[in-house]
Amino acid sequence: MFNSPFTRRAFLQSTGLAAAGTAMSVGLPGLANAAAKGTLITPQRKALVFIMLDGGNDSYNMLVPNTGVFYKQYAKTRGNLAHKRRNLLALDGPEDDDGRSFGLHSAMPEVQQLYNDKKLAFVANVGPLVERIQKAQFYDGSAQLPLGLLSHADQFKHWQTSRPDLRQNDGWFGHFADELQPSLSAHDIPMNISLAGHNIQQNGHQNLPYSITADGSVGLYVKEERSDLNDVLLNSFTKLMNEGHRDDPFMETYLDLTRQAQAKHEVFQEATRGISVPGRFSTTDLSQQLRMVARTIKASEALGLQQQTFFIRYIGWDHHDELLNNQGQMLGILSRALGEFQTALGDMGLDEKVVTFTGSDFGRTLTSNGNGTDHGWGGNTIVMGAPVKGGRVYGDYPSLGLGNDNLQDIGDGVLIPTTSTDQLYADLSLWFGVQSDALDGLFPNLKRFTDLSSGARLGLFS
Structure with missing residues (x-):
């Protein structure tokens, strides 16, 4: 893949793939000390909803520069995978610092409307990073890279833990639960609720997620x-x-x-009974899952919860082939589901209490493999909600040129991220109620990307 002196053997060694990786559960350094200084999280009625686009979304065909020379560069690099400029859905708002405006994939009119209504934003070229990396450092092997770079299993895990220097089995949502629900009775419903079964992101040292379906909890x-x-x-x-x-x-x-399990089911069933979600939801699994999320958030008081997190897994984004058709269908499902969910939250008076965001294993190569794209690194993601300062693209949207024309391209359009998952998650955590002096405990690598003392943030929230 990499057209450079950087050999495949060296690449595997530097990312930890040459040696057998061992899964381990490692505590986040400093978390206990941060908690000892005071409450790690300020209790308040809020919910974070994470939608994992499982497989690696080709997000440079989701968010596309549509200004003159920048669109021409995109079209040249993407070749047979490029969308026609006339088919892109225009996004309102100011041009970025490089003079670019952006358009969306034509299957996403609901996301276009949310963006133009300032209820949705994008974070550009984001991905797991251990430290900031220059192209030369990648090639000479002097940079510390995420373990298992380009591997589905590892990158899927890193997006849930934001600890790409480790293979650990507990995530930042799980540590929220350890702080807010240190001891659960047989009848208590965990604050971390999964519609995708077991997951790492909601695992804590003491707590596990509570699994439900689009129809609710499961009992006898x-x-x-x-x-x-x-x-x-x-x-x-x-x-x-x-x-x-x-x-x-x-x-x-x-x-x-x-x-x-039965005790929790009966509590959950009783709390959600009679709660209706307004509006019409599509019959897709994703829409029905988000409908259940809205219902569960409405029931939070009856469940004895303030903060809640939700984990949803939308599988099927590994488009090595038939990218244009398959991704278009899936982006349409995602867009409709997000639009339906956000509308329902507004009608239920919950829209100021909920932030939804997406992630994906990795971005994909800018270059075509013939009819699809291969595993990449940095990509674009979505953050949605009334509290979000929407109508903007945060971070640094990269050049879409190749080789020497792109400081982020390490080969075939695999882009080094310019924003780390730590930075994205720090903004989300602060909104959720995490104290600023606890961020270093939750995300030990964050200080490598931002000045914690100055409070520098991406700026997703006021």
Whole structure:
């Protein structure tokens, strides 16, 4: 892939792929000290919703420069994958510092409207970074690179932990729960709720996410549908649940987990019963999941929660082939779902309390492999919500030239990020209520990208 003296062997060694990686759970340095100084997070009714675009979204075909020379550069580099300029959806707002204005993929009219209404913004060329990297440092091997660079498994994990120098199994949402819910009873609903099952981002040292579906929590079927047969089954199950099995620790552990799961289900079911979400939602999985998220946020008081986080996984973005057709369909699903969700939040009086953002394993190569693109690094992402200072592209949108014409291109249009996930997550965390002096504990590499003492931020929020 890389047309340079930087060999594949050296690349693998520098990213940790040459050696077998071992998954480990490593505490975030300084978090305990930060918490000891005072409350890590100020309690307040807010929710963060993360949509993981699983597979690697080709985001330079999502957000495209549509100004003269910049569009021509895009079209030349992207070749047969370039969108016609006339088909791009124009975004309002000022040009960036380089004089560029931007357009969106034609499948995203809802996102266009949200951007123009100042309720949505983009963060350009963002990705996992251990430190700032110059192109020459990448080639001579002197820079510390994210472990497993270009690997789905590793980059997927790094987006959830923002610790690309480690392979760890706990994430920043999980550490929120450790602070706000240090001990949960059998009936308490965790603040971290997943619509994608187990995930690293919501894992803490003490807490795990609570999994639901687009239809809500899952409980015992025999307790949902009453009949003579179910009554017999339920009586037998209740007897089994109430009997001790101290002589069989495996059975006792299983029964205890089942009791807790059912207790949580009944609390969740009761809290969300009768809550309706206004507006019409598409039948896609993503839209229906976001509908359930809106319902759960509305029920936060009944659930005994203030802050909440949600994890959604939208799979299928690894477009090595048929990029134009497949990505267009998926961006349309994403755009409609975001528009429906944001409209519903406004109608429910929740729009000032919720921020939604996307991530993806990595950006993709600017160059075509024939009918698609391959694994890259930096890419563009979305941040949406009424609290967001929308209608802007944050960070540094890169040149889309190749080789010597692009300081970020390390080969075939794989772009070194100019904004780290740490910087994006720091802004989101501060809005969520994290104290500024706790950021270094949550994101130990953040100080390599911003002056913590000066409070320098991306500026996504007022």
